[in-house]
Amino acid sequence: MMLYPMGNHIIGPHSASEVSKQLAREDVPMYIEPYRSYRCWQVLVEENPVTLKSISYSTKWPAREAFHATCMTQVYRGFSATEPIGHDTPSLHHVCGIYSVKEGVKDRLEEWCRNKKHVVYGVVLVWGKVLEFEEGYLSEYAYPLEFYDHAGGWDYEPVEVMRELARIYGCAMDIAS
Amino acid sequence: MVRIGKPIEQPEREVIPIVDPVPVPEREEPVKTPEVEIPVKVPA
Numbered sequence: 001m002m003l004y005p006m007g008n009h010i011i012g013p014h015s016a017s018e019v020s021k022q023l024a025r026e027d028v029p030m031y032i033e034p035y036r037s038y039r040c041w042q043v044l045v046e047e048n049p050v051t052l053k054s055i056s057y058s059t060k061w062p063a064r065e066a067f068h069a070t071c072m073t074q075v076y077r078g079f080s081a082t083e084p085i086g087h088d089t090p091s092l093h094h095v096c097g098i099y100s101v102k103e104g105v106k107d108r109l110e111e112w113c114r115n116k117k118h119v120v121y122g123v124v125l126v127w128g129k130v131l132e133f134e135e136g137y138l139s140e141y142a143y144p145l146e147f148y149d150h151a152g153g154w155d156y157e158p159v160e161v162m163r164e165l166a167r168i169y170g171c172a173m174d175i176a177s
Numbered sequence: 178m179v180r181i182g183k184p185i186e187q188p189e190r191e192v193i194p195i196v197d198p199v200p201v202p203e204r205e206e207p208v209k210t211p212e213v214e215i216p217v218k219v220p221a
Contacts, residue, residue: 027187028189028190028191029190029191030190030191030192030193031190031191031193032194032195033194033195034192034194034198039179056178064199064200064201064202064203065199066198066199092184092188092189099181108180111179111180112179125198126192127192127194127198128191128192129189130189130190130191131188131189132185132189132190133181133182133183133188134181134183134185135180135182136179136180136181136182137181138181139192143198143199145198168203169200170201170203
């Protein structure tokens with residue numbers, strides 16, 4: 001651990017407040033495997049290829065690219081997603097980030113996607129900065145690992161759509177689990 | 178948003194996977210060339 005003199009005086013390029021932030025970061029535990037959790041998506045079935053979309057926002061999840069969190073509240077307040085945003089995501093204070101739930105409460109996903117069409121459930125890997133809650137996570141990055149069920153009304157055969165999603169996103173599909 | 182309860186004590190983790198969790202881009206299958214039998218030379 002690097003040691004810095006404490007106090008309010010300037011030391012090199014760092015102010016005392018920046019130094020204390022650095023020291024705090026060194027207490028953050030590090031992991032080398034992503035967390036496994038659960039979430040649901042809407043499927044944009046009319047797009048070619050079919051695409052995953054967030055339940056709460058119109059954000060698309062790109063295939064074979066990590067999905068990165070953006071604070072959507074600030075985007076919807078008139079900031080562009082490409083402009084610098086006032087805080088890092090996820091944020092404990094702002095409760096923003098990529099939402100996912102732990103296995104024990106995965107049935108709760110039904111409430112999240114109620115009254116939505118073309119919904120799929122899946123296991124998701126989350127990593128980067130991850131904030132752990134009692135029943136879920138807020139994360140900086142995420143990518144689907146496996147699709148295991150579907151819900152809501154469908155204009156197409158859902159299992160066929162899930163099979164196509166699994167191929168496009170490079171995921172597994174286990175409808176029986 | 179889905180409910181995720183209260184933050185646990187010291188909730189922040191830094192997760193840096195040693196294996197990239199994102200699958201590599203899909204590649205088209207290479208075209209297989211048909212096997213050709215090489216004729217055996219028979220001495221005249």
